[in-house]
Amino acid sequence: MDKAAEVETEMSTNHFFHMQNICKDYLMGEEVSHILKNVNLSIKEGEYLSVLGPSGSGKSTLMNIIGCLDVPTSGNYILQGRTVEDLTSGELADLRSREIGFIFQNSQLLPRLTAIRNVELPLIYAGVRPKERRRRATAMLERVGLADRLYHYPNQLSGGQQQRVAIARALVGNPSILLADEPTGALDQKTGKQIMELFQTINDDGRTILMITHDMNIAAHAHRVVHIIDGVLTEGGGTGDA
Amino acid sequence: MLKSIRSTFIMIHECITMSISNIWGNKVRSFLTVLGILIGVTAVIALITTVSGVSSSITSSFTSLGAGTVSVSITGSDLKSGLTRDDLKTLTELREVDGITPTVSLRAQVTCSGETESNVNVSGKSSYYFHLNEDIVTHGRELNFIDEDNSSFVCLVSDEMVSTFFFAVNPVGATLYINGTPFTVVGRFKEDSSSGIASIFSGKSNIFIPYTTALKMNNSSLVTSFTVYMSEGVTSSQVSSALEAALDPMFSYEEDTYTITTMDSIEDTMETMTGMMATLLGGIASIALVVGGIGIMNMMLTTVTERTVEIGLKKALGAKPWQIQVQFLIESFMLSLIGGIAGVILGLLLSLILSEVIGSTFVVSGGAIALGVGFSAAVGILFGWAPARKASRLNPIDALRSM
Numbered sequence: 200m201d202k203a204a205e206v207e208t209e210m211s212t213n214h215f216f217h218m219q220n221i222c223k224d225y226l227m228g229e230e231v232s233h234i235l236k237n238v239n240l241s242i243k244e245g246e247y248l249s250v251l252g253p254s255g256s257g258k259s260t261l262m263n264i265i266g267c268l269d270v271p272t273s274g275n276y277i278l279q280g281r282t283v284e285d286l287t288s289g290e291l292a293d294l295r296s297r298e299i300g301f302i303f304q305n306s307q308l309l310p311r312l313t314a315i316r317n318v319e320l321p322l323i324y325a326g327v328r329p330k331e332r333r334r335r336a337t338a339m340l341e342r343v344g345l346a347d348r349l350y351h352y353p354n355q356l357s358g359g360q361q362q363r364v365a366i367a368r369a370l371v372g373n374p375s376i377l378l379a380d381e382p383t384g385a386l387d388q389k390t391g392k393q394i395m396e397l398f399q400t401i402n403d404d405g406r407t408i409l410m411i412t413h414d415m416n417i418a419a420h421a422h423r424v425v426h427i428i429d430g431v432l433t434e435g436g437g438t439g440d441a
Numbered sequence: 442m443l444k445s446i447r448s449t450f451i452m453i454h455e456c457i458t459m460s461i462s463n464i465w466g467n468k469v470r471s472f473l474t475v476l477g478i479l480i481g482v483t484a485v486i487a488l489i490t491t492v493s494g495v496s497s498s499i500t501s502s503f504t505s506l507g508a509g510t511v512s513v514s515i516t517g518s519d520l521k522s523g524l525t526r527d528d529l530k531t532l533t534e535l536r537e538v539d540g541i542t543p544t545v546s547l548r549a550q551v552t553c554s555g556e557t558e559s560n561v562n563v564s565g566k567s568s569y570y571f572h573l574n575e576d577i578v579t580h581g582r583e584l585n586f587i588d589e590d591n592s593s594f595v596c597l598v599s600d601e602m603v604s605t606f607f608f609a610v611n612p613v614g615a616t617l618y619i620n621g622t623p624f625t626v627v628g629r630f631k632e633d634s635s636s637g638i639a640s641i642f643s644g645k646s647n648i649f650i651p652y653t654t655a656l657k658m659n660n661s662s663l664v665t666s667f668t669v670y671m672s673e674g675v676t677s678s679q680v681s682s683a684l685e686a687a688l689d690p691m692f693s694y695e696e697d698t699y700t701i702t703t704m705d706s707i708e709d710t711m712e713t714m715t716g717m718m719a720t721l722l723g724g725i726a727s728i729a730l731v732v733g734g735i736g737i738m739n740m741m742l743t744t745v746t747e748r749t750v751e752i753g754l755k756k757a758l759g760a761k762p763w764q765i766q767v768q769f770l771i772e773s774f775m776l777s778l779i780g781g782i783a784g785v786i787l788g789l790l791l792s793l794i795l796s797e798v799i800g801s802t803f804v805v806s807g808g809a810i811a812l813g814v815g816f817s818a819a820v821g822i823l824f825g826w827a828p829a830r831k832a833s834r835l836n837p838i839d840a841l842r843s844m
Contacts, residue, residue, distance in 0.1 A: 268757060268837045289761050296759025303841070307754050311462055321758040323455045326448020372759065 216242040221274035237428040239407030249410040249421035257430040302379040306361040308353040321372040321377040359390035460772040474740040477733025482784025482813040483731040484726035489809040490792035497717030498801040523663025537573035538684040540569035543667040545655040553606040564646035565655025581613040581628025588651040596624040597649040616796040677703035734820035753840025766833035773825025781817025
């Protein structure tokens with residue numbers, strides 16, 4: 200309770216994450232299709248939120264906009280006090296590098312790099328020295344329980360281990376928010392559960408997590424669930440009403 | 442500022458490492474791509490090195506042949522078509538001139554003891570010629586200034602003539618008929634190896650007679666072509682101007698009456714010619730480089746398409762567009778640099794073999810190496826630019842969607 204109150208006061212002074220009337224249109228041939236329709240979403244620092252929606256509901260587009268990979272057609276998006284739609288592609292890259300950690304469905308590790316080199320990748324673009332890079336990547340892989348797999352190549356790791364490497368990679372740059380797109384989509388139930396446990400401990404450390412999924416059971420791990428259907432976002436209120 | 446330079450350096454270092462692993466990871470394709478550049482650079486290096494080796498061989502043999510000499514050829518005016526003996530004496534007395542050997546040659550029918558040989562090269566020589574080539578006479582005596590003054594009918598014969606007419610018997614004292622005129626053989630000479638520029642163009646001579654006698658046999662008393670030997674420590678331009686000052690009054694200051702050819706001008710012409718040849722061949726060879734560059738561009742474009750996901754992922758992880766562009770530029774740069782360096786080594790090896798075969802000198806030209814490496818690096822950047830730009834402009838979402 201104490202912690203929540205603290206977050207609340209911080210939120211009021213500084214918009215950590217705030218979306219207002221976000222619309223995203225795509226031109227499909229002659230027709231304009233509205234992928235996102237007036238989305239309003241705010242996240243408090245330290246929150247664990249999941250966006251639940253079927254495929255084609257616009258949830259990936261939403262994640263791309265949240266992740267600063269894409270800019271909205273209209274609306275307002277403020278991340279860490281910066282208005283995202285005004286930024287250049289270079290500034291967006293900078294923001295991604297400092298504020299956002301991505302986790303994809305298929306872990307997306309570079310096959311020619313070892314686990315530790317994959318984890319080091321974001322630090323390279325952030326200009327961190329090799330020694331420091333190695334230290335932080337090692338620490339992060341230890342954190343996700345892969346201390347003995349540092350120099351394995353992705354194809355020498357199991358699906359769950361690959362996803363852990365991807366999580367380590369997402370966290371190594373110390374981002375303010377972790378964005379996960381179907382993080383358990385390619386995993387079996389048991390491994391998926393382990394990953395969800397890992398997410399919980401990460402959130403316990405105070406890291407903000409936004410997870411996108413079509414699976415209610417997975418979404419239920421989050422503390423707050425919002426629904427997205429046909430580009431319209433609705434607050435789901437409680438969890439577990441599946 | 443310092444931090445951004447440092448991070449750029451870190452980035453570039455990583456790019457080089459990644460490029461090497463990418464190039465190595467696609468060994469066969471990389472090799473085939475590099476092959477184009479390799480062949481181009483090899484051709485450029487081999488051609489330039491060989492041509493410059495050949496030209497330096499030619500130049501050095503020219504220089505050794507004609508060192509310290511100037512050739513003069515007289516066209517003459519209507520009144521005076523050549524130089525008299527007195528004119529030559531005047532020229533010889535110039536401070537800049539050490540001596541003069543007139544070039545008077547004729548083709549003659551030579552008869553001796555029943556044998557007849559036509560089209561024999563007979564050269565008129567001055568006594569100064571023997572002063573220059575002291576070792577040339579192996580038997581008998583040289584032609585001296587008395588022979589010259591008297592236009593004596595005496596001659597020297599070459600080793601070849603000796604074997605033709607005298608069956609290797611010492612010919613001194615024998616009589617030889619040149620165009621029916623009897624000459625007394627006074628000596629024998631070995632084939633001259635260095636008789637100035639003139640001999641290169643007129644071929645070798647088998648019989649030497651006093652030049653005054655030769656003039657007479659040509660029904661002329663005037664010399665139209667001669668070689669001037671320079672005094673020590675005098676430059677060819679000094680000799681030229683001294684000769685001009687002396688020749689002008691002899692032809693009443695009429696224009697276009699004589700031509701002075703110095704070794705310098707011949708060397709200049711040679712250099713221009715070989716330089717043009719090198720440029721031409723280098724130009725043809727560099728077409729191969731351009732073709733190689735297109736090969737690299739093709740491979741890089743394929744690579745960018747293949748690695749769309751990687752590019753999108755790196756962008757999601759915070760890579761800036763310029764960082765992606767630099768990564769691909771470095772990769773194409775490395776590819777063509779590898780080709781360039783291998784091409785330089787191969788080209789030098791090839792031209793070493795060529796120089797052995799042709800018998801020219803092998804000169805490693807630093808310029809050619811710099812050109813080969815520089816050109817290939819430039820090709821890498823030039824042809825890598827468009828694919829790298831394409832990669833950097835790839836929309837990260839489109840890139841990730843294709844996964």
